[in-house]
Amino acid sequence: xxxxxxxxxxxxxxxxxxxxxxxxxxxxxxxxxxxxxxxxxxxxxxxxxxxxxxxxxxxxxxxxxxxxxxxxxxxxxxxxxxxxxxxxxxxxxxxxxxxxxxxxxxxxxxxxxxxxxxxxxxxxxxxxxxxxxxxxxxxxxxxxxxxxxxxxxxxxxxxxxxxxxxxxxxxxxxxxxxxxxxxxxxxxxxxxxxxxxxxxxxxxxxxxxxxxx
Numbered sequence: 001x002x003x004x005x006x007x008x009x010x011x012x013x014x015x016x017x018x019x020x021x022x023x024x025x026x027x028x029x030x031x032x033x034x035x036x037x038x039x040x041x042x043x044x045x046x047x048x049x050x051x052x053x054x055x056x057x058x059x060x061x062x063x064x065x066x067x068x069x070x071x072x073x074x075x076x077x078x079x080x081x082x083x084x085x086x087x088x089x090x091x092x093x094x095x096x097x098x099x100x101x102x103x104x105x106x107x108x109x110x111x112x113x114x115x116x117x118x119x120x121x122x123x124x125x126x127x128x129x130x131x132x133x134x135x136x137x138x139x140x141x142x143x144x145x146x147x148x149x150x151x152x153x154x155x156x157x158x159x160x161x162x163x164x165x166x167x168x169x170x171x172x173x174x175x176x177x178x179x180x181x182x183x184x185x186x187x188x189x190x191x192x193x194x195x196x197x198x199x200x201x202x203x204x205x206x207x208x209x210x211x212x213x
Contacts, residue, residue, distance in 0.1 A: 003045035005060050005102050007037040011194060016060060016099045026067070026093035033064040034109050035097055043104065061109030062097040070094050079182065131155040136198040139183035147174045160189035 004017040010025030027035060040058040043049040051058075070092035078085040101109060132154050134145045151174060153159065162170070167180050180186070188199055 006042040008039040057106040061101040065096040138199040156189040
């Protein structure tokens with residue numbers, strides 16, 4: 001049986017083997033670069049090896065084929081009785097990679113160009129994010145941010161973990177008047193944690209242009 005691996009990148013898992021072509025969320029690089037996927041969850045073949053959580057010494061290497069974009073997705077939001085509507089289009093940035101090698105025992109990817117380790121790049125991006133910057137959530141201005149911090153809510157992770165009961169509780173205690181639900185704070189916090197750009201900046205650009213997007 002040919003060897004295969006289960007890797008994780010962009011928050012998703014992929015089962016890959018040599019010569020497979022996969023499309024993943026955008027990775028840094030240019031066509032021809034060697035990409036090293038270091039988050040290997042499982043190796044399969046004659047003998048399966050399951051990671052705990054990752055397989056020690058395992059790396060999956062691939063060649064960056066193309067930087068692409070996904071199909072356009074339209075979202076439309078209308079607020080009843082507030083004369084407000086918003087139409088936005090989004091195209092996900094994607095990277096097409098051809099799998100070249102499945103390596104074990106600490107072997108390094110071959111190739112003319114230096115490999116770009118995906119796991120390390122993701123970690124660096126995570127370190128650069130400031131989860132305490134609540135103002136990046138659209139709808140949280142200085143006054144509301146002050147209320148949230150006084151109540152001990154200081155990070156995106158806390159807001160992302162809110163359930164319906166939490167939203168109701170904080171709406172009543174902090175007199176948010178339904179803003180958390182209406183402006184999708186939980187969804188925004190999850191997007192920020194996933195590395196997506198803040199909606200707050202998009203909203204500011206929209207207000208500056210005077211047009212719905």
